Amino acid sequence: MYQYKNNILSIPARLLYQDWSLMSYDTYKKKCDRKQLIRTQQGKGLGNEAFLSYADLPHEIKSVCLDKIGRPEETVVINLLEPFIIPDSKASAFFSNHRTPEGRPLAEPKQRQKSINCWILNAVQLVFEDRGMTGKMFGKRKTRIWQNISEAVNKLDTNKWNHTLPGAAKRLKEKYENYLKEGYGIFIHKGEGNQNTAKIRGEVADFILSHYALPIKLTIPMVLAKYNLRRLEQNWPELAESGLYHWLYEPEQERIWTLARHGKQAWQNKFQHTLSRDKSNWFPNVYWAIDGTKLDWIHFDHTTGHKMASKLRINVLFDVYSEKIIGWSLSETEDHTDHFKAIKMAVKQAECRPYLLTYDNQSGHKMTRMQEFYNDLVALKGGCHHAHRAGAKNNPAEQLFNRFQQQVITKFWFSDGQGIRVKKEDHQPNTDFITAHKHHLKSKEELSPAWEMAVNQWNSGKHPHFEESRDEMYQHPMSLREQLSLQEIMQHLWVTESQKPITYKKEGLTLWLSHTQYQYEVYDGDGNIDIEFRRKYVGKKFIVRYDPDAMDVYIQLCELNAHQEKVFVAFAEPKRKHIDIPVLMQADDKMSWARDYAVRDIEYKRDKTAFEALIARSGYSPSAFIESQELNIKFKGSMPKKQQQKVDAEEDEVLLRM
CATH class of the missing domain: 3.30.420.10 (Ribonuclease H-like superfamily/Ribonuclease H)
Structure with a gap:
């Protein structure tokens, strides 16, 4: 006798005024008008029967329902969305053919789970294509449509439709919109290649970084091809392009190859520390x-x-x-x-x-x-x-x-x-x-x-x-009270900037708050620019925590670890500003300016020394590469095929001997 109407557990309205004689028909209509009874389906039209929401029935009528027709849990849920869920062979083929950076396929349960996600979103799209069907199934109020869709998805039998779609209406809508834009790929984890970076260390790291740093600007596939020529001989691990990309674009590596690959100007544009001018003294401005x-x-x-x-x-x-x-x-x-x-x-x-x-x-x-x-x-x-x-x-x-x-x-x-x-x-x-x-x-x-x-x-x-x-x-006494200490107050009164992570750039970190710009920099315990922090983190993105009432003190920079937990990295303070007009500078101003200005030279020399040490360790230098290429030019590219293969295979050994 229970039925689901628009995904709402309901009973026939006639039970109240006809079958069980709990009230007259006039009383029934008045209670409906006063919203004391909630219709889930109107009884208008030939063959239509009125139904009432079980959840909104008065307690005494619910008791009668339990006595007369049993518990509602025994009712089979009829989900209006389910008839529109049709297997999509293209989605199944996509996840079946997908390979991780290590070349492994997805596990079969994962393939089916991701395919079912696509089937359900396809069903939603199919309903949306028919406006009349959309209104009939999910209502005509735009503010409620996605809430109703979410309820329908959440009520699907998970034994039959084992999906991983979001339960919240807002997140489900976002997933659907991204699916329409990007297709099946939205269900592939974006960070699959990150695990490759753990294999890149020692000689492997030196080989990759020194080749990518060459001024002839080899692409990542080219570097990987050279790596694969040596991999078996050196017993090095197998790597994927995505793994190389993630590792090379870590700030510690990027600042090295940027200097060697693109030159000092490019390095300055990306990594050179900058100073900010102080223009303030130029001219006037329990419930x-x-x-x-x-x-x-x-x-x-x-x-x-x-x-x-x-x-x-x-x-x-x-x-x-x-x-x-x-x-x-x-x-x-x-x-x-x-x-x-x-x-x-x-x-x-x-x-x-x-x-x-x-x-x-x-x-x-x-x-x-x-x-x-x-x-x-x-x-x-x-x-x-x-x-x-x-x-x-x-x-x-x-x-x-x-x-x-x-x-x-x-x-x-x-x-x-x-x-x-x-x-x-x-x-x-x-x-x-x-x-x-x-x-x-x-x-x-x-x-x-x-x-x-x-x-x-x-x-x-x-x-x-x-x-x-x-x-x-x-000032009246409180019967219940949970104390909040000063330390807890300061902890909970920090706000996390969650719009998007903010990049710590060569000039520091810039935060916009209520149309006001704030600029911050990380300093060490002595108040000097933290050069080691800059070496590791210029170019990194941070989750920023701040106190909007104390933006002139400091902010917290945090990262997400492997478990998606926020991890504190450093405090950043308002960026120090400098006067660069000599006549306006005091003695302390000159010392402060010189100390901060020296950072650019210190970092450049350090990164240049690191690159030279890399060449010394690996033997892969630009001059050695030129020598090897000149040998090829000398033979005008007409060496016998066997000799040419030998030269290509031994190119790195030639570089090492030189």
Whole structure:
């Protein structure tokens, strides 16, 4: 009797008003209209029968269902997507023919698993090609389509369809879109060739690096071909092109062959340390809820010729119990850095974790870096956080904001009310009055003390339901408390830059945050540029962790290890700037400039020495190669075939003897 309608467990509606006589038909219709009963299929049209969502039935009706028709777990799931899943022979052939860098095929279970991934995505594509079918199966609301597709995929019988597609709707959609662009290859691991790099060391490393460093600019396949001529004789391991590529483009190798292969200029462009100029002295220049909104205060905007503007936004974090504002941010933006500042202020004041944290659906809250931060922030035992549904009226921060605006913000003479669209005149600004006194308006900077005054006024004001102020309410004893130490605060108040890893380049690492550029460099314990760090990491990508409130102190540089765990590598500090106009330089300025400027020569000599030592060890030098090539030219390429093969085979021995 149970059936799945649109992938929702349902029962026939007639059971309630006809078969079991639990209610009249009129009562049934009224309950449907009031959303007390949820239809999963309308009964309109010939042959159609109305069905109701089992999960949304009242408890007493569920009990009757259990008595009359048994447990729903015994119902066979009918997945609407399954009939569209058709084996794709091309996908199966692709994974069957694929070989790893070592030449090995994929294991048969892996081949089938990856093929089934493609079959399921093909089924989704097939449904999308018919708009009518898409609406019938997954609904017509664009915001729900992928959620419904995800539910259908997750409910597939894994014994029959053993796939590895993402469970989350957002990630499944991304996988599908990438599949349409890149095809079957998206299910092949991008780092297959990395394991080859472990074999490249000692004589093998010297051979590969010295040949790739030759100024005739051999390609990687050419180097591999020369390597294979010697491999069996020297009992060297078999390598793949991908392995050579990954190893050669590690910074430690790349800086060596760049210098020898392309010359000093190319090396300077990629690896030479640079200085930054300081132009400043040339001439003058148990429930927290958070929400953000526009600050309804008019001010002078210097960027638009001293015109009146209202650009400031506020992010406010309330303690819902006491209604006290315990954290806030005042700026022209409302992004993740503003949320971070407000929460940081709240944590420092509270010194404990909230048990519930709620926020709106603004993208700054839902980005990965903030979600990770919220996971660490809430109580370890029973703590949780979530966003309020769009349009929901249960967000306490919005309700508190409305009263805060009415009782405090709008009482300042330079307030523009609660917006020009409000109907009540008491909530609209008196524009004539503001215009007449615009010469008294404050700048954005001058509004900061006024804002702090407004916060203090709200916090010291009487709580609407108690004979105490909000400040006094906030001092009530806590029945549950998870302490947050200063050390833990500093650990959890760092944000991870998760948009993409950032490359540490020859000039250091550049981080953009809220349209502001920050430049950092790694220094050693004595405050000098860390040359050893630069040798290993110029050209490497790092995951950056930072405190948006302390960007002028330092940031953390991290890497992912083999287990995809973040591993700390180094602290980077704001890059030192130098004055390069002699007349403006003090004695200390000259010493600092000279010390940093010397890095370029130190690194060049070190890398050049490393290359020369490589040649001495391996014997593969540009001059030796020229000598060998001249021998070929002498014979004008007309040596007997046998002799030519001998010369080619012994080319490296000739180079060694020279």
